[in-house]
Amino acid sequence: MALTEQEILAGLGKIINEITGIPAAEVTPEKSFVDDLDIDSLSMVEIAVAAQDEFGVEIPDDQLKNLKTVKDVINFIQS
Amino acid sequence: MSKDRVRVVVTGLGATTPVGGDVASSWSALLEGRSGIKTLTEDWVDTVPVKFAGPAAVDPATVIPRPEARRLDRAEQFALIAAREAWKDAGSPEVDPDRLGVVVGSGIGGITTILSAYDTFREKGWQRLSPFTVPMLMPNGPAGWIGLEFGATAGVHATVSACATGGEAVGYAIDMIRSGRADVVIAGGTEAAIHPLNIASFAAMRAMSTRNDEPERASRPFDKNRDGFVLGEGAGILVLESYEHAVARGARIYAEAAGVGYSADAHHIAQPEPSGEGVKKAIRRMLADSGLTGDDIKHVNAHATSTPAGDVVETVAIAETIGPHPLVTSTKSLTGHLLGGAGGIETVFTVKALHERIVPATANIDDLDDGVKVDVVYGEPRKLPEGRIAAVNNSFGFGGHNVAVAFVTL
Numbered sequence: 001m002a003l004t005e006q007e008i009l010a011g012l013g014k015i016i017n018e019i020t021g022i023p024a025a026e027v028t029p030e031k032s033f034v035d036d037l038d039i040d041s042l043s044m045v046e047i048a049v050a051a052q053d054e055f056g057v058e059i060p061d062d063q064l065k066n067l068k069t070v071k072d073v074i075n076f077i078q079s
Numbered sequence: 080m081s082k083d084r085v086r087v088v089v090t091g092l093g094a095t096t097p098v099g100g101d102v103a104s105s106w107s108a109l110l111e112g113r114s115g116i117k118t119l120t121e122d123w124v125d126t127v128p129v130k131f132a133g134p135a136a137v138d139p140a141t142v143i144p145r146p147e148a149r150r151l152d153r154a155e156q157f158a159l160i161a162a163r164e165a166w167k168d169a170g171s172p173e174v175d176p177d178r179l180g181v182v183v184g185s186g187i188g189g190i191t192t193i194l195s196a197y198d199t200f201r202e203k204g205w206q207r208l209s210p211f212t213v214p215m216l217m218p219n220g221p222a223g224w225i226g227l228e229f230g231a232t233a234g235v236h237a238t239v240s241a242c243a244t245g246g247e248a249v250g251y252a253i254d255m256i257r258s259g260r261a262d263v264v265i266a267g268g269t270e271a272a273i274h275p276l277n278i279a280s281f282a283a284m285r286a287m288s289t290r291n292d293e294p295e296r297a298s299r300p301f302d303k304n305r306d307g308f309v310l311g312e313g314a315g316i317l318v319l320e321s322y323e324h325a326v327a328r329g330a331r332i333y334a335e336a337a338g339v340g341y342s343a344d345a346h347h348i349a350q351p352e353p354s355g356e357g358v359k360k361a362i363r364r365m366l367a368d369s370g371l372t373g374d375d376i377k378h379v380n381a382h383a384t385s386t387p388a389g390d391v392v393e394t395v396a397i398a399e400t401i402g403p404h405p406l407v408t409s410t411k412s413l414t415g416h417l418l419g420g421a422g423g424i425e426t427v428f429t430v431k432a433l434h435e436r437i438v439p440a441t442a443n444i445d446d447l448d449d450g451v452k453v454d455v456v457y458g459e460p461r462k463l464p465e466g467r468i469a470a471v472n473n474s475f476g477f478g479g480h481n482v483a484v485a486f487v488t489l
Contacts, residue, residue, distance in 0.1 A: 042150075049206060
């Protein structure tokens with residue numbers, strides 16, 4: 001059963017809030033992790049590991065660096 | 080005293096200790112004789128012979144937001160809390176980043192991070208380690224985070240000399256300002272080592288008190304029945320500044336940091352040199368560096384950790400170099416021993432004592448050791464005289480490190 005974009009977005013919002021303190025409501029699909037949310041590469045690693053637990057989808061390091069926006073992560077998890 | 084040397088002053092104080100979450104509450108606890116030592120309730124206490132310690136009076140988790148806290152070792156959390164207080168206390172000075180430095184050390188570094196990360200690694204694998212594991216465990220982490228927070232680019236350093244760490248950090252900061260490398264330096268020490276492995280390891284050295292039935296009475300420097308130190312945690316941080324810089328911005332000045340003396344025992348890796356020769360050298364070098372005489376010094380915050388070996392020898396060294404007259408206290412009787420944090424909080428207390436002209440009493444002295452050669456303050460706090468007076472903080476560490484730092488009223 002595939003998760004909807006809304007479900008993934010809600011899960012990511014929770015994870016990103018937990019790790020960075022950014023309010024979940026600010027985590028919207030068009031946001032860039034680096035430019036908009038000011039998330040550094042170490043925190044991205046934490047987010048990827050937490051997302052793996054939450055959604056059961058492994059994000060390999062070589063894929064992670066291509067995921068620039070929240071939407072990119074949602075697409076990756078849905079694929 | 081050399082005339083053209085840069086004068087260094089103290090303009091900010093910060094601390095989080097077993098007796099209070101800031102300087103004001105810690106200081107009033109010391110004056111009221113309130114102990115921060117308590118029985119530990121963690122599951123692991125059954126595995127160690129020492130079942131008490133001095134945990135921080137205010138849990139850093141209640142001060143630092145969780146997203147920030149999860150990437151900081153507990154020692155880094157203490158250091159940041161104390162540094163923020165000291166910086167605010169100094170009036171949040173406007174300073175050119177290239178003229179701002181940091182010298183903050185810890186005795187052991189991020190030991191609880193190391194141990195819990197190793198558990199995570201073994202149980203769940205490398206992928207589950209926090210990507211912040213390395214910056215959390217490195218002993219220069221506290222200095223690095225403080226440097227980041229305040230944008231210090233003159234240089235960020237971490238002294239590591241066991242229980243002399245905080246004192247040496249303050250000394251290094253004085254040298255940094257005198258040598259012209261910085262106008263303002265944030266300096267001190269931090270430690271978060273209340274963990275069964277540390278307690279077991281210190282207990283294996285037979286260095287800790289085992290007075291499990293009376294934890295508040297266990298840290299008793301200078302008392303005949305002292306049986307070892309009591310572990311505490313927290314941080315003490317000062318803002319040091321060139322006199323010129325402080326005056327130019329109209330800062331409140333607590334005291335002048337008049338000088339520092341260092342020595343090393345070269346005797347034994349953990350035992351104090353029995354004649355106190357190393358301590359005497361550090362004090363004499365401090366006198367020479369500061370231009371102060373023994374008579375100027377009216378108060379000493381002693382290193383005195385409540386171990387049978389160290390306390391009395393220190394008083395002999397003070398009496399021989401400074402004289403028998405200074406009011407000597409060991410605030411460790413109430414805070415326990417913060418290891419790398421000790422020199423930080425005790426420097427803060429030395430400056431407070433000088434500024435408020437009162438010396439907190441050493442707690443738990445029922446029977447003063449006959450070998451004590453100085454005027455130890457116990458029972459009640461005692462007042463310091465009016466006029467220009469000086470006070471000294473002593474800090475010594477495993478490895479044979481000795482440091483004495485002198486402060487003088489302006």
